[in-house]
Structure formats: structure tokens, C-alpha cells
Amino acid sequence: MRELTSRQRDVLEFIRAFTARQGMPPTVREIGERFRVTPRAAFDHLRALERKGALQRRAAGRRTSRALTPTDGPTGSWRAVPILGRIAAGGPLLAAENREGELPLAAAALARHGEDVFALRVRGDSMIEAHICDGDLVLVRRQEGAQPGDIVVALLEDATGQGEATVKRFLRDGERLVLKPENRALAPIVVDPGERGVRILGKVIGLLRGL
Known part of the structure; x- marks a missing residue:
């Protein structure tokens, strides 16, 4: 150097x-x-x-x-987190894991979240009261389940098996699943599992802005 x-x-x-x-x-x-x-x-x-x-x-x-x-950090001090593309945080958007690139993050900051972490870009204003804004990147730990109150990336499937991905707060109403926006102007998405498929893709564990 x-x-x-x-x-x-x-x-x-x-x-x-x-x-x-x-x-x-x-x-x-x-x-x-x-x-x-x-x-x-x-x-x-x-x-x-x-x-x-x-x-x-x-x-x-x-x-x-x-x-x-x-350049002088210890070996393994960085992880390249994939940016998989844009998703909806407003109205659901046709899901597409189009890789935009990679985001370098300190491995120590991700250690407790495991290896399966990715970033997705947000579009829309349905989560603004949770301080998640249009264009932000959410860091997501890939997992298939969630606890009530978690902010998740969920895939909503229609009768043809096509999917729409959205960022919402996960809740339950009896047997029904509720994907709640953090924007009082918008209504929650209530899903009866017997009528429409919904799959949790992961839990939001972080937020990046200005990238």
C-alpha cells in the first residue's frame, strides 16, 4: 500500500x-x-x-x-450479501428474485443470524410507520415460519401458483393469517389458508437506506 x-x-x-x-x-x-x-x-x-x-x-x-x-481486515471479516431485487411494500408486486448485485457487510454483524441472509429492495409506502420507506433495502433472514408481530417477507400465491411478494407485519386472527401494513391509510391483507396460499420467505432483521 x-x-x-x-x-x-x-x-x-x-x-x-x-x-x-x-x-x-x-x-x-x-x-x-x-x-x-x-x-x-x-x-x-x-x-x-x-x-x-x-x-x-x-x-x-x-x-x-x-x-x-x-483491504487490511482479517480474513472472513466480510460477507457478500446478495441483493435479490425489488419487492412490494404497498400493493403486492409480482415476485421476482432478480439479483441486482451484492452488498458487503461485516461478518460479525451477521453472525447471530446464520448464513442464509439476503437483501430485498422495497417499493411503496405501506410500511412507513415502521420506518421502512420506498427504495430501502431490508435485510432478511430466510425462514419458513414467523411469530405474531414479526415483520416478514411473504409470498402470496394465486390459483395458478403465481406469487406476489410483500413486506408486512405478520399477525394471526384465529386460523386466518393477517399481513398488516404499517400505514393507517391502508387495509390489512387477510388470508384464509384454505382459499389462498401464503408462504413466509423470511423475517426482516435489518434496514439499509441510501444505497
């Missing part, structure tokens, strides 16, 4: 500390706010650190500073 300037060392240390605390690198905006510089100036620091070998680029769904991670 080539020699760094004093400011570049400060930026690199901030990225390391932020990543250890949050489980992912900071955004350009967060770096700019920390050092009181414009996003453009923060981006220039990142480019310089990448050129000098202090940061390495990992695959991500969009061009973002979160794809740049320190």
Missing part, C-alpha cells in the same frame, strides 16, 4: 471505526459530514484510498461508497 496523507489516514480510520460499529462502510455523505467537506471532496478521498490500495471495491447493486472496504 502506498503512503497516505494525514487526511487520508483520518478518513481510513473513520471508515474502519464506522464499519466496526455499524456493520458496513459509511456513505459518501456520512464521510463528508464527519470531515465537513462536500460529498465530491469525500468521494475524491475514497478514490485516492482505492488507488493507493487502502480500500478495495466489492460488487454492489449500485455505485456506492459502501462497496469500498478496507
Whole structure:
């Protein structure tokens, strides 16, 4: 690694500390706010650190500073979490696990959730009162069951076997399953298992914004 300037060392240390605390690198905006510089100036620091070998680029769904991670972390300190595509958090959207890319996250931050974790992009405003907004990424632990009150990714199946995926809060009403939006303007989806298939794809365990 080539020699760094004093400011570049400060930026690199901030990225390391932020990543250890949050489980992912900071955004350009967060770096700019920390050092009181414009996003453009923060981006220039990142480019310089990448050129000098202090940061390495990992695959991500969009061009973002979160794809740049320190090169001197211990082996296995990062996991590439797949981004599987956009899903509905509003009206259900035809399910499609179209892989957008990968998101580098600190392995330590995911250790207690097991290996089967993925990210899905949210569309719509049905979960805004749970602070899940249009365009956010939800981190999901793949599992087939859920407890009442969990926020889940559920697949609603029609008579033809086609599926629609949605993010909702999971509840029960007797034998019926309730997928409740966190938006008082919208009605819950109530499913009678004898009339319509519903399958839990996973439980939401985290939220990422600005990616």
C-alpha cells in the first residue's frame, strides 16, 4: 500500500471505526459530514484510498461508497450479501428474485443470524410507520415460519401458483393469517389458508437506506 496523507489516514480510520460499529462502510455523505467537506471532496478521498490500495471495491447493486472496504481486515471479516431485487411494500408486486448485485457487510454483524441472509429492495409506502420507506433495502433472514408481530417477507400465491411478494407485519386472527401494513391509510391483507396460499420467505432483521 502506498503512503497516505494525514487526511487520508483520518478518513481510513473513520471508515474502519464506522464499519466496526455499524456493520458496513459509511456513505459518501456520512464521510463528508464527519470531515465537513462536500460529498465530491469525500468521494475524491475514497478514490485516492482505492488507488493507493487502502480500500478495495466489492460488487454492489449500485455505485456506492459502501462497496469500498478496507483491504487490511482479517480474513472472513466480510460477507457478500446478495441483493435479490425489488419487492412490494404497498400493493403486492409480482415476485421476482432478480439479483441486482451484492452488498458487503461485516461478518460479525451477521453472525447471530446464520448464513442464509439476503437483501430485498422495497417499493411503496405501506410500511412507513415502521420506518421502512420506498427504495430501502431490508435485510432478511430466510425462514419458513414467523411469530405474531414479526415483520416478514411473504409470498402470496394465486390459483395458478403465481406469487406476489410483500413486506408486512405478520399477525394471526384465529386460523386466518393477517399481513398488516404499517400505514393507517391502508387495509390489512387477510388470508384464509384454505382459499389462498401464503408462504413466509423470511423475517426482516435489518434496514439499509441510501444505497
